[in-house]
Amino acid sequence: MKYSMPFGIQLPMKIWAILLLLGLLCPLGFSDEGDSPNKKLSQANFNKQLQKIQKDYSKKQEQIQSQLENAKTEEETRALIKKMPKPEETIQQCLALMKQSPNNKGIIKVSKYIIEISEDTLPESFYSFLLDHFAQSKEILPIIRDLASDTKSNSISFLEKILEKNPDSAVKAFSCYALALSLKDQIDDSQETQKKVAAYLKQIIKSYPGIQFQGKVTLAKQAESYLFEIEHLSVGQTAPNAHGTNLNGKMDQLNNYRGKVIVLDIWATWCGPCRAMIPHEREMVKKFKDKPFAIISLSADEDKEDLTSFLKKNSMPWTHWWNGNKSEILKKWNIQFYPTIFVIDAKGVIRYKNIREKALEKAVEKLLEETKESK
Numbered sequence: 001m002k003y004s005m006p007f008g009i010q011l012p013m014k015i016w017a018i019l020l021l022l023g024l025l026c027p028l029g030f031s032d033e034g035d036s037p038n039k040k041l042s043q044a045n046f047n048k049q050l051q052k053i054q055k056d057y058s059k060k061q062e063q064i065q066s067q068l069e070n071a072k073t074e075e076e077t078r079a080l081i082k083k084m085p086k087p088e089e090t091i092q093q094c095l096a097l098m099k100q101s102p103n104n105k106g107i108i109k110v111s112k113y114i115i116e117i118s119e120d121t122l123p124e125s126f127y128s129f130l131l132d133h134f135a136q137s138k139e140i141l142p143i144i145r146d147l148a149s150d151t152k153s154n155s156i157s158f159l160e161k162i163l164e165k166n167p168d169s170a171v172k173a174f175s176c177y178a179l180a181l182s183l184k185d186q187i188d189d190s191q192e193t194q195k196k197v198a199a200y201l202k203q204i205i206k207s208y209p210g211i212q213f214q215g216k217v218t219l220a221k222q223a224e225s226y227l228f229e230i231e232h233l234s235v236g237q238t239a240p241n242a243h244g245t246n247l248n249g250k251m252d253q254l255n256n257y258r259g260k261v262i263v264l265d266i267w268a269t270w271c272g273p274c275r276a277m278i279p280h281e282r283e284m285v286k287k288f289k290d291k292p293f294a295i296i297s298l299s300a301d302e303d304k305e306d307l308t309s310f311l312k313k314n315s316m317p318w319t320h321w322w323n324g325n326k327s328e329i330l331k332k333w334n335i336q337f338y339p340t341i342f343v344i345d346a347k348g349v350i351r352y353k354n355i356r357e358k359a360l361e362k363a364v365e366k367l368l369e370e371t372k373e374s375k
Helices: 013-021 043-069 074-083 087-100 107-117 124-134 138-149 156-165 169-184 191-207 219-232 272-287 304-313 328-332 357-374
Strands: 002-004 010-012 212-214 243-245 251-253 261-267 293-299 319-322 340-344 350-353
Touching (some): 043 087, 087 107, 138 156, 138 169, 169 191, 191 219, 219 328, 272 357, 304 319, 340 357
Parallel strands (some): 261 293
């Protein structure tokens, strides 16, 4: 028996079967298009593949996390941490899915997932894909918003191109915002970088005053908070006077401590890293008790009772302020995380920010020495 091939060519059944087994032919009436990497996926298949990628990655994480919870030694813990799945392989799987169906409605969802699981950087191929397919589309807005809340060190060039090419006002506004925060988060804290950050924030305030950020808050209002931080709370600038209510209910202010080296510690009793600082702060208070030195802890707890109850159980023999968790200082000073630390010299100048432990102690020692020499 012979089987026909295209163009009328006939082959013996034995040869035809061999070719079929080798994968060099497809039997009539069948197609391998469903598995073809070049075939655009239906929405259902696209979603199904994305869910599988996400599930596989989560499962690997959960397996290691379960083992970490049962780890009995520090060595075992460190070994397991090293086994935690890296996101690179999963990101490449997502990129392959995106390239297979570049016009799929799920592209934005995949992109957001890539940003979510990535660490400090994103693949250049990810940025290139978005520029090729979404540079002028307003659909890219959720991605730009994510890059503002989860900054990546290599996103600057991409964001600059989006700002230049995209005509949508909201996309432009959030591109400015993401650029400002990305530059702000870089290790380089030079005056030149700060000028660039301020320029992007001012552009938002001037050109996009009506763009919504969250709820009733505009992006311009949010930009104003960061601009205040850049212009008034950067290292080298005189700290603005701040007011707080002490535990006796009396108003106090930062300027009352001029002439002393101040550690302004903005914290909350529910904050683990904040609580971890307490033993070392106690040691510093004891060590510098005869020096012109003060710690001011501004609590961001919602209820004063949470603070006073905590202080009854934990010795913290220094100045405490409580203005509530929606105080003007927290808003105006744009406090984004706890603890936030300002180290202020005797002249009222901010000299260090967000340092802890030995680095904090050494900074205080240096400033106290400067105070001594200036007398």
